[in-house]
Amino acid sequence: MMADGAQFGGSCEGDDCEIRDGGGYVPKPGDAPLPANVDLKRIENAVREILAAVGEDPQREGLLETPARVARMYAEMFRGLHEDPRIHLQKVFTEKYDEVVLVKDISFNSMCEHHLLPFLGKAHIGYIPGGKVLGLSKLARVVEVVSKRPQVQERMTETIADLMVEELNPKGVAVVVEASHSCMTMRGIRKPGSLCVTSAMRGIFRSHLSSRSEIMTLIYGK
Numbered sequence: 628m629m630a631d632g633a634q635f636g637g638s639c640e641g642d643d644c645e646i647r648d649g650g651g652y653v654p655k656p657g658d659a660p661l662p663a664n665v666d667l668k669r670i671e672n673a674v675r676e677i678l679a680a681v682g683e684d685p686q687r688e689g690l691l692e693t694p695a696r697v698a699r700m701y702a703e704m705f706r707g708l709h710e711d712p713r714i715h716l717q718k719v720f721t722e723k724y725d726e727v728v729l730v731k732d733i734s735f736n737s738m739c740e741h742h743l744l745p746f747l748g749k750a751h752i753g754y755i756p757g758g759k760v761l762g763l764s765k766l767a768r769v770v771e772v773v774s775k776r777p778q779v780q781e782r783m784t785e786t787i788a789d790l791m792v793e794e795l796n797p798k799g800v801a802v803v804v805e806a807s808h809s810c811m812t813m814r815g816i817r818k819p820g821s822l823c824v825t826s827a828m829r830g831i832f833r834s835h836l837s838s839r840s841e842i843m844t845l846i847y848g849k
């Protein structure tokens with residue numbers, strides 16, 4: 628029998644918590660399929676181990692479905708391991724436009740590889756085309772793929788810039804990422820509100836201070 632809206636009394640966002648008898652999830656219509664090559668069972672076993680190790684009872688009612696839920700969450704959070712961001716940079720248009728193209732405030736969430744805690748923020752990507760122009764939504768797609776991996780913000784920033792250079796051969800690329808890291812706000816040094824900003828400049832944005840100032844002004848205003 629299908630669970631008729633079976634829900635636990637938890638406060639997590641219920642949409643993701645739909646379960647059916649015997650565990651496992653009912654994917655919603657519209658859900659992108661999870662990567663096939665993620666071993667969900669193995670994650671479930673590991674989560675049960677962690678719960679037991681911290682002194683919890685994995686068989687307690689409220690925790691029974693947690694391992695399956697966490698397994699699915701990790702499959703989703705790390706799906707970028709199984710996707711190639713380059714495919715989003717290969718559909719380009721030939722244009723003579725050679726001024727700055729900037730997409731600001733591309734929101735993302737990623738997972739810090741040191742603590743497996745989320746970091747959340749925004750990416751700003753600017754470039755000066757060298758004859759090839761991208762559809763604007765493609766930049767957001769690249770951020771989405773690269774962020775859905777165990778990450779450090781510095782590498783994420785550089786990866787995006789380098790992909791742009793390799794696939795578009797632009798005159799310049801500027802990637803600025805700002806994010807709040809749960810591993811700094813929730814634990815350890817506990818500094819809520821702290822923001823980490825990283826940038827990767829390539830081409831003219833690296834070699835010309837005036838170009839770099841221009842793009843930073845466009846990103847941050849005056």
Ligand SMILES: [Zn+2]
Binds near residue numbers: 739740744808810811
């Ligand atoms: Zn961390």
